[in-house]
Amino acid sequence: MYLDIIFKVVGGLGIFLYGMDNMSGGMQKLAGKKLKKILAALTTNRFIAIFMGFFVTMLVQSSSVSTVMTIGFVNASLLTLEQGLGVILGANIGTTVTGWLLVLHLGKFGLPIAGIAAIIFVFVKKDRSKTKALTLMGFGLIFLGLELMSTGLEPIRSMPEFLNLFKLFVADSYFGAFKAALVGACITALVQSSSATLGITITLALQGLIDYPTAVALVLGGNVGTTITAFLATLNASTNAKRAAYAHSIINIFGVCWVISIFPYYLKVLNLVVDSKDNITIGIATAHTMFNILNVLFFTPFIGPLSRLLKILVKDNGKMDNKVTKLDALMVATPGVVVGQTKIEILTMGQYIKEMLFTLEEIYAKQKEMSEKKIERLQHVEDSLDLYQKEITDVNFMILNKDLSNNLIEETRKNLEICDEYETISDYCLRIAKALKKIQDNDIELTEVERNILFKLNESTELLFREVNISFEEKDRERFLKAIIKADKITSDFKRARAYHLKNASQAGVPVMLSTGYMDILNYYRRIRDHLFNIIEVFSRLQ
Template sequence: MPGIMDILLKVVGGLGIFLYGMESMSEGMQKLAGERLKKIISALTTNRFMALLVGVVATVIVQSSSVTTVMVIGFVNALLMNLSQALGVILGANIGTTVTGWVLVLKIGKYGLPMAGLGALMGIFSKDSKGKYKSMLIMGLGMIFFGLELMSDGFRPLRSMPEFIELFQKFHVTNFGTLIMVATVGALLTALVQSSSATLGITITLAAQGLIDVRTGVALVLGLNVGTTITALLASIGAKPNAKRAAYAHTIINVVGIMWILPIYNQYLMFLDKFTDSAVETTRYLATAHTVFNIVNALLFVPFLPLLSRMLEKFVKGEEKVERKFTHLDSRILETPSLALDVGKKEIISLDNVIKGMFEYLKEAIGANLDSEDKKVRMVFETEDRIDLIQKEMFGYLKELLKKDMLDSNVDKARNQLALVDEYESLSDYITDIMKLHLKLKGNQLTLNTEKKSGIYELQEEIEEFLEFVAVAYKSNQKDIMIDAVNKSNRITAKFKKLRDEHLARIVSGDVDPMVSSIYMDILTNYRKLKNHIYHIAEVISGEKAI
């Protein structure tokens, strides 16, 4: 008979393989379903039942309620989701995670190792990232079943060891006190390993080997629903008040769920007996217990989500000081690259709107001959400083994203966003430089004549139209824009040359103040540089510029 160390090594090894398989399968599914997940999240409305459905589907895709809840914390923190939506998604995640139990119902443990091997071979011979993620999914699934098989083999000898039989018998649910104790053990074990799937796998294995009965198994399964909330609580540390409220709601929902189910535990088991024979289908019985509890708990809570939301807003105040940020970027979203890129794109679109505001202030400053004390002039300089800080946040965010294992297409998108942020920051620099040149004229009590101002307005108007053209293309994912971009760029260049040549002709005639002449030429040159950077943005959007 194997010794205790042999049993321990096999069980620990099986658990490790099982957990790694869950992680690989989850990561593979996330990467392959990234775009689909993005569409699912974007379907969110204030409808509580729609949010519930989104939570179910998203969790089935990523195969982890912890991943979904952490994502939700990130979305709420980034202001992409309100608290009411988040609570609905969290309820749905509790239901979606029960799919793992049904995966384990499949009796294909002996095929786990061949599946893992097949997945590994697919990964070796795959030439693109999508193929590699498919191999991760298959390999992960195989490792889940192989890990369960190893744990089952490891626990099997314990059935014939009197001391262990006696130990496990003490662990059985015999009254309300032991019921609470076993549920607490399930919660603590899940909080410790931060994986409800691990607790579920161990519970199913112990029950399948007859080391615990189904009464005890169901109590452990109920307890893991509380333990799994620790991940969201950890993710909420340092988050905004609404994100913290979402994390606390996850814990409240699951704790209250345990509080109402434990007093009617015997009746609950009698209800389950109508669907599954616990003596014949132990694994199916535990999976049913997990699913039914979370569905009923979710349906009970849905009508009270607005009330829970108001309670959390009352008790979780938003007065705590957090580091000032200039974007809605949140590192918690980086685990889902497609969604992280969507957030990055929204920030770049916001940058475009900020630049348009700077152009408007610049035009008014030149037209009304405003000085440095005017609010609109100050706004240009303040906005340029803000864009510098936005660029810094975006660079940090996107560089962290590029460290993630992503599809090749997502890597290209992240690099493009880095390039676009850099180009928009350059636009703010040149607008600020033009404003400085205007203030230099003002400080020397000089001004541009009506003709020169008119020429500048026309040039700026065409540049703004060019910027609007590329912004619309970026929002609508239009790539076939280079013919129009070249035409617009050439038209602006021709306008610049016309204004420059007219000015040079006046210099020859001696009809221009030297300082006004120098500053006017610098202003025109900066407008030409603005055009160049907008053209670079068009190249990035079309994919014609190497990043």
């Protein structure tokens, strides 16, 4: 009998957690575009930030996901600390939606819901349809898991030894409420899910193993335990991300402390709102929701002061200051956001490449010298783009290891290939500049014809790059294909320039340094053209 209890409870908990994970993951995929828009919606207005935190958590059904995602945004400087605190407060309210789903009491329908969804998942072909089926299957597994736990715990009601164990954590006093809250915090920290603690609490309450006050105290403790996920995520993060995680813990711990301090009166207020004797599940869900709403109302006016206090208490350690992108490993929980931000970072790389090509254009057009200062600037730009490539590659490879839709996989791979091509193009731009500097340092001057040829070749390359960059930004496949004409023009210009140079170089008196250096520059432009053409092929293949 003991084994039967253990198997059903552990199995039910596992199925519940797996269902929550499936439903949360499916909701994240379905809400991908909405999650990308969160950055545009989040302003310094704390109320908008709170609403967005609530909305996103409600969509993904996981406060841990939305909180860690928010801390990732703070870590990458996409959000200020104040904005992040607003989102975290909103996430605390959003997570209470799970409790209201459990109020539905669909235990006996959990298995058929999961079964039907699994059948749909097997036979449908489209990614979005599979994601919807997976989400529905997760929804069914949540209730199936609760039903198994409830069935498994039922025999305990007739076992005095177990009943005495539960009595050790009865919230019949301030100390009792504190102990029950501590148990709730430990359970949540262990399973890394406040929803699981809520499910376990509701199951115990329905079986009569714990009373309503104890259930409320357990749920309160779950709000503290859930902060461990965000805390662990920031162990190697920036100071600002640590401040956001600490704020999350402070808000929830302080909230639980003040409610425990007035626990009997809090229960009286709850009894005025809902009669827990008629439906204890609704009573528990109400207690969970009311606590978080009251806590948010209490802390909202203090977001600014709390942020300033954290900046004083948590000193800046200077970590992550060398980051060049606004991508962060903590953002991988929301792949859609990573893909959107990656595109922004690649377009920023494009702006740097335009700067490099413009610098070369100035040298040809105005017959300026390639000074050490210009070389240092171009070297700095190229070094920065190396860092861009590394940070983009690191984070995007992390999301490729997650369960992504085919569209997201293709878009991620496309971004990675274009990022690699852009970095290589910047390398060739720097090589051109260094070749010009080498010719200049040897007191060799380009003829007017040679300078004009290079100017036109650089101009054609810049036009092709702009066309490719705009096509990438606008996802314009037709424009990409039209860019092939510009690529072909560069090939023709290169062939003519090479033929002219080889003919001219055969004449006596042409310095070897000029001959080889000039030919190198022509070849570098050809290589830039080839890498831009690779991007055209990538986009054409993946659309």
